[in-house]
Amino acid sequence: MTFSLYDAVVPSYLQTLRGTIGWLGKAEEFAATNGKEEAEMMAASLAPDMFPFNRQLRACAMHSQGALEGAFKGVxxxxxxxxxxxxxxxxxxxxxxLAYLEALDRAEVDALTGKPMRFEFGETKWPFTAENFLLSFSQPNYYFHTTTAYAILRNQGMAIGKMDYIGKMRMEG
Structure with missing residues (x-):
């Protein structure tokens, strides 16, 4: 079996992003129904040293769309x-x-395999190959932030379940 970077990354991002967009809509309804201010929901976090809800979800976009953009740019x-x-x-x-990911070309993503790239933040510069960056850095970060945003909503009292998080699975037939 040939390794496909596209198959290893993009379909799972699409699946969980669609699920996240679904429960984000439910979160807005929950806030309105339960008298929670939008600013309160945006600022909610699990612990004082953790990003709030809105930064957790922005990180989902950063570690999906932004990660692939970075892989194409090499940084x-x-x-x-x-x-x-x-x-x-x-x-x-x-x-x-979601729109960015849906528009990606499979062959172009697969062609990233083996290409050098770097993570840069201030003085920190970490070398990767595109596939190692996506699979060992961005994908774990993406799932961490998505799960944390989901957990924040549960902590706020919102009744959502695992199927909301998973989104529509890719089944045969």
Whole structure:
């Protein structure tokens, strides 16, 4: 079996991003129904030293769309732009990531295999191959931030389950 970087990365990002967009809509409804201010939901976190909800979800876009953009450029640096402060802003950012991923060409992503790239943040510069960056750095970060955002909503009292998180699975037939 030939290794396909596209198959190892993109379909799973698409699946969970679609699920995330679904429960983000439910979160907005939950906030309105339960009298929670949007700013309160955006600032919610699991612990004082962890990013709040809105930064967790922005990180999902950064470690999916941004990671692949970085792999194509040969360098990835964390997104330090202002994070969305509303459900609508988060929805827009995640939809942008989804559209980017949906438009990727399989052959172009597979052609990244073996290409050198770097992670750069301040003085930190880590060398990777594109596939090692995507599979050992960005994918774990993506799932960490997606799971943490989901857990924040559960911690706020929102009734969502594992199937909301997983999204639509890729089944035969």
């Amino acid at each position: 990835f640096s964390p997104d330090l732009s202002p994070h969305p402060e509303s459900f609508a802003g988060l929805q827009e950012r995640l939809e942008e990531a």
